Amino acid sequence: xxxxxxxxxxxxxxxxxxxxxxxxxxxxxxxxxxxxxxxxxxxxxxxxxxxxxxxxxxxxxxxxxxxxxxxxxxxxxxxxxxxxxxxxxxxxxxxxxxxxxxxxxxxxxxxxxxxxxxxxxxxxxxxxxxxxxxxxxxxxxxxxxxxxxxxxxxxxxxxxxxxxxxxxxxxxxxxxxxxxxxxxxxxxxxxxxxxxxxxxxxxxxxxxxxxxxxxxxxxxxxxxxxxxxxxxxxxxxxxxxxxxxxxxxxxxxxxxxxxxxxxxxxxxxxxxxxxxxxxxxxxxxxxxxxxxxxxxxxxxxxxxxxxxxxxxxxxxxxxxxxxxxxxxxxxxxxxxxxxxxxxxxxxxxxxxxxxxxxxxxxxxxxxxxxxxxxxxxxxxxxxxxxxxxxxxxxxxxxxxxxxxxxxxxxxxxxxxxxxxxxxxxxxxxxxxxxxxxxxxxxxxxxxxxxxxxxxxxxxxxxxxxxxxxxxxxxxxxxxxxxxxxxxxxxxxxxxxxxxxxxxxxxxxxxxxxxxxxxxxxxxxxxxxxxxxxxxxxxxxxxxxxxxxxxxxxxxxxxxxx
RNA sequence: CGGGGUGUAGCUCAGCCUGGUAGAGCGCUACGUUCGGGACGUAGAGGCCACAGGUUCAAAUCCUGUCACCCCGACCA
Numbered sequence: 001x002x003x004x005x006x007x008x009x010x011x012x013x014x015x016x017x018x019x020x021x022x023x024x025x026x027x028x029x030x031x032x033x034x035x036x037x038x039x040x041x042x043x044x045x046x047x048x049x050x051x052x053x054x055x056x057x058x059x060x061x062x063x064x065x066x067x068x069x070x071x072x073x074x075x076x077x078x079x080x081x082x083x084x085x086x087x088x089x090x091x092x093x094x095x096x097x098x099x100x101x102x103x104x105x106x107x108x109x110x111x112x113x114x115x116x117x118x119x120x121x122x123x124x125x126x127x128x129x130x131x132x133x134x135x136x137x138x139x140x141x142x143x144x145x146x147x148x149x150x151x152x153x154x155x156x157x158x159x160x161x162x163x164x165x166x167x168x169x170x171x172x173x174x175x176x177x178x179x180x181x182x183x184x185x186x187x188x189x190x191x192x193x194x195x196x197x198x199x200x201x202x203x204x205x206x207x208x209x210x211x212x213x214x215x216x217x218x219x220x221x222x223x224x225x226x227x228x229x230x231x232x233x234x235x236x237x238x239x240x241x242x243x244x245x246x247x248x249x250x251x252x253x254x255x256x257x258x259x260x261x262x263x264x265x266x267x268x269x270x271x272x273x274x275x276x277x278x279x280x281x282x283x284x285x286x287x288x289x290x291x292x293x294x295x296x297x298x299x300x301x302x303x304x305x306x307x308x309x310x311x312x313x314x315x316x317x318x319x320x321x322x323x324x325x326x327x328x329x330x331x332x333x334x335x336x337x338x339x340x341x342x343x344x345x346x347x348x349x350x351x352x353x354x355x356x357x358x359x360x361x362x363x364x365x366x367x368x369x370x371x372x373x374x375x376x377x378x379x380x381x382x383x384x385x386x387x388x389x390x391x392x393x394x395x396x397x398x399x400x401x402x403x404x405x406x407x408x409x410x411x412x413x414x415x416x417x418x419x420x421x422x423x424x425x426x427x428x429x430x431x432x433x434x435x436x437x438x439x440x441x442x443x444x445x446x447x448x449x450x451x452x453x454x455x456x457x458x459x460x461x462x463x464x465x466x467x468x469x470x471x472x473x474x475x476x477x478x479x480x481x482x483x484x485x486x487x488x489x490x491x492x493x494x495x496x497x498x499x500x501x502x503x504x505x506x507x508x509x510x511x512x513x514x515x516x517x518x519x520x521x522x523x524x525x526x527x528x529x530x531x532x533x534x535x536x537x538x539x540x541x542x543x544x545x546x547x548x549x550x551x552x553x554x555x556x557x558x559x560x561x
Numbered sequence: 562c563g564g565g566g567u568g569u570a571g572c573u574c575a576g577c578c579u580g581g582u583a584g585a586g587c588g589c590u591a592c593g594u595u596c597g598g599g600a601c602g603u604a605g606a607g608g609c610c611a612c613a614g615g616u617u618c619a620a621a622u623c624c625u626g627u628c629a630c631c632c633c634g635a636c637c638a
Contacts, residue, residue: 009571009572009588011571011572011573011587011588012572012573012587012588012599013572013573013587014572014573015572015573016567016572016573016574016631017567017630017631017632018631019631019632027572034630036629036630037629037630037631090636091562091636092636092637108637109637109638138638140636140637140638142636142637143562143635143636144562144632144633144634144635144636146631146632150638151636151637151638152638155638156638157638158638159638209638218637219637301635313635314562314635315635403638404637404638405638406638407637407638439637439638440638441637441638442638443638444638445638473597475596475597476596507596507599508595508596508597508598508599508600509596509597509598510596510597510598510599510600511598511599511600512597512598512599513597513598513599514598514599515599517598526597528597530597531597538597
């Protein structure tokens with residue numbers, strides 16, 4: 001490809017909107033340009049990288065035994081009503097109607113439609129197991145697109161779905177997908193770690209995320225340096241710091257004028273925060289819910305939401321607080337009626353906690369679960385934080401930020417039952433298939449590759465995903481020796497199965513070198529009178545900066561892996 | 562959706578407070594000189610100052626509203 005013909009405009013300065021390194025370089029190197037929030041146009045250069053990433057994914061999925069299919073992005077809403085997700089996906093679903101007013105959605109994911117396809121093709125246990133995948137555009141009306149390609153409203157996902165006869169064979173399908181993912185990220189140059197994850201809106205049981213660790217990530221990850229435990233904060237288990245043990249004492253109301261928060265309360269009464277009880281209120285699917293947790297802990301809203309099997313959970317607004325008779329800053333489960341009470345195990349196991357009195361300016365000493373108040377549900381709803389003891393080995397947990405690159409789930413039979421993916425077993429009995437699902441965000445991978453592979457001068461593409469294998473910078477192309485060498489080099493590279501981007505523009509050497517660094521093709525070959533005098537062309541490794549003058553054949557051999 | 566910020570040339574930004582003919586650098590076009598790390602000169606092209614109302618003799622500038630975009634939180638690949 002000749003750069004003089006390539007549709008490409010690099011920028012000396014990135015648009016001010018970009019903050020992430022990957023976002024800035026994406027725009028500066030001219031790989032893509034924004035159309036609207038969460039929507040990008042790819043240029044030829046950016047699209048080549050996308051295609052190469054997809055190629056690696058295809059390659060590894062095929063190797064793992066999965067079969068590629070293609071489903072419509074435009075889907076009747078009925079399929080979504082069948083699984084209840086027309087409602088549970090809420091505002092995230094892009095909805096539209098055809099000319100006859102029939103409802104459709106732009107698929108945000110494809111469990112429904114892949115299950116439909118499976119229901120039409122799977123009949124017998126002999127047809128199982130099978131894993132199907134596609135690389136397809138997804139549409140999600142995100143509340144906030146961000147970070148360039150990190151969170152988009154229209155994006156490409158490789159989504160795969162496995163169908164098994166039972167949970168044991170699902171384990172094998174899941175492991176195969178897990179192994180394929182590990183290879184995909186490794187080949188593409190994205191360092192990831194698998195972490196335990198919540199299964200979210202898709203539903204299901206076990207799930208793991210592949211996280212690219214970066215300070216700019218949107219997820220918080222808890223890591224145990226002792227045993228290697230890793231989990232998304234929304235899922236993470238931990239040991240609660242032990243409660244201070246004591247015999248149950250008599251409940252007593254004390255004045256606490258002006259005390260609103262747990263730290264204030266603990267200081268005022270000269271107690272440890274773990275001797276207090278924190279009250280948090282939520283509006284859950286429109287109804288008030290009271291949550292009690294030990295004062296030194298925080299509520300994990302994801303765990304809470306899952307515990308309540310809720311569709312929607314938000315902090316209770318003031319109007320509902322008043323209507324419910326709660327007193328913010330001094331709320332109590334003691335004597336509370338008219339709403340569901342959920343308690344973390346920490347609030348139930350500890351004795352003599354100090355809690356609110358539901359009366360402004362007063363708190364209650366020595367409240368005890370079972371005696372003074374009773375939770376409707378007791379569950380693990382506490383948020384793991386940095387420094388909390390690891391659930392398995394007790395080491396203090398560390399936190400890191402990260403971006404989710406891929407996600408694998410054991411779904412079970414939720415979708416196969418709703419859509420009717422059934423098979424007959426050896427004895428002729430009908431069963432729903434046991435499903436797994438596995439997703440990778442392609443644009444997000446591109447962003448993470450840049451994030452993990454760049455320096456002050458620009459991108460440093462891993463060879464596996466680079467838009468071209470070699471960047472040929474031709475200087476003084478008007479000299480016939482240079483032109484001939486470029487042509488010979490191009491021919492040699494083509495013969496070796498390598499692609500080249502040739503900078504034949506009428507620009508200064510400085511501009512060409514700066515652009516080459518910015519675009520980040522792994523090898524740069526400078527063809528110039530100066531190099532020719534020294535007996536060859538100049539080969540430069542973008543990553544190491546190593547430079548040497550070598551004959552054409554040697555340069556080609558060096559580039560070829 | 563809550564909080565914060567920004568909308569002026571393709572990009573980065575001045576101008577706005579204090580109303581009076583739209584600016585700079587980079588990029589782009591042409592010509593010339595340069596030619597190994599974002600060269601230089603000359604001459605150009607390019608703007609509904611986000612949009613809509615209002616105030617005023619006069620609005621990029623003041624007022625009101627709307628929209629868009631970015632960043633921080635609740636959702637996800």
